[in-house]
Amino acid sequence: MFINNWYVAAQSEDLEDTPLKVTMLGCDFALYRTPEGKAACISNVCPHRGASMADGKCKDDGTLACPYHGWQFNVAGDCTLIPSRREQDPQALAPGVKIDAYLTEEKYGLIWVFLGDDPDSAAPIPDIPEFEDDAFVHTRAVDEWQANYHWAKFSNLDLVHLPVVHGIQFQNQENPFEPPPAELKREGLGFNHLYYPSAGIREGGEWDKLREDGEAKQVESYMKFSVAGWMLHGRVEIGGVGSGMHNAFYEFSTPIDDTRTMMTYIFFRNFMTEPEINPEHLKRNMMNVKQDKAIAEAQRPKIAPHAKDPHGLYTADEDTVIALYWDIMEEMRAKGWQIDRLTLAEQNKDARYRVIPSPKRQQEKGPWVHPEVPRFPKTI
Ligand code: FES
Ligand SMILES: [Fe+2]
Incomplete structure (x- = not known):
């Protein structure tokens, strides 16, 4: 962490x-x-x-x-x-x-x-422009996952899981399970990511009316990750590019500890903005969350191995996003920001309480009753 x-x-x-x-x-x-x-x-x-x-x-x-x-x-x-x-x-x-x-x-x-x-x-608190935009309404949810925060985050960053777990396939290619080349751009301690899923909207209910003639249109999906708030933002134009109907989500992950994560969601839409649609909007979004949660909570080891492709199993296009994520984690470690979990477990044998250092510790070196959590040394 x-x-x-x-x-x-x-x-x-x-x-x-x-x-x-x-x-x-x-x-x-x-x-x-x-x-x-x-x-x-x-x-x-x-x-x-x-x-x-x-x-x-x-x-x-x-x-x-x-x-x-x-x-x-x-x-x-x-x-x-x-x-x-x-x-x-x-x-x-x-x-x-x-x-x-x-x-x-x-x-x-x-x-x-x-x-x-x-x-x-530090990376700044991310902007949420939809919040200032009167055209958007939103719903919220909070959910505690019994899962490591990396596993929890991957449940949306990972591309291949989209067709497998959520039934969202990729367009314009022979194999709809094969992620298209990622248009991936690093930005600060995060990145922006563009990819093209199919226009697959779940059948039934109000949402079905959004599809004209039942035709699948070109769909562009935008994702943004920032370590601030451990945020993942996704935005898609429902019904295809140019429809003007945007569905957006913001997912924030707060590690409670190494094996539990508090997930906070804000879901935005600028279509069907009537309040009576809110329950269905929330339900549809939470359906995906539920699918992701089941995967993340069952993953082992309980704490994600902290390295890029430790076993040489990443495939080039499929795991580009995950590889970039780990690069950012490496950088955070090199800055001296990563808690050294094993050393902490060792130190905790003395039964003292260890704290996250506050800014005041920079000016006042002592005396502090409770020592700081140990961290990996700063190397950059
Ligand atoms: S324990 Fe807090 S004032 Fe004594
Ligand atoms: Fe997911």
Whole structure:
């Protein structure tokens, strides 16, 4: 798993007055809203005696009070009050006391948290232009998968699975199972990808009316991947190029840990925008998700082998996208952002709690009660 990245931590609507405990990258976080309504995130483990901060209360001054002895921490992670010694400066009582605090943004109805200590080098939160476009309506879903986040992501990045798992075939070639050459372009810590599936729309229901004369038309499918939010965006013009009817999805994957992934979906459409169509729109999209989930959860080993084509089984065109994905993972590792899972397991034998480092750790080297998770060394 990787630090120094933006992740979707929760849905805006789920974060109200009560703090939320969220597990990401194997660590626990407390999400809460200040009295002004601004979302904030700190490590969930109180530096004093390890109580769960998410069980605490948000105070009028915007601090979060620990449920055990009431120590209060502000959104920057500074300890502002030790109630049993009200008059005294917490820094005099417990020199250096602080908690990791993480950058938090609220956008597109999602709470985004930057997990890491180097926000300036990170991929930015992706744009969702459909959100600003009144022609589009959307539906949402959240689903926890008992699957490694790489496996979960591949369930949509992978091309060959489209005909096999979803029945979406490729056009203009003898073998409709053979992916067409990918028009693949790297962009930052992600890529854009264009390919041409068949106009196969599932039979029946309202959707069937979108196909003129039952003719299959030229269809262009656009995909975009960014490590920010571990986002996959797909867009297709229903009924063929030029129809003007766009179906788009955004899928965000947040690793809960190495074997569980929180999947967040936003599905857009600019046709049949009546609200009564929403349930069918959601159902159709979730049908694909269900098929992908079954594959990903059954995959073994439970944690995807972290390398490009470790066994020499990739075929040129079919796995171009996956190969590029692994190149990006290599780069993230070389930046020193990948958690060293085996070393972490070894270190955890001392039964200490290890945290994702926050930006404050860059300025204040110590003392921190909880050590950082170990990472692969930076090589670039
Ligand atoms: S454990 Fe949090 S204040 Fe004591
Ligand atoms: Fe899929």
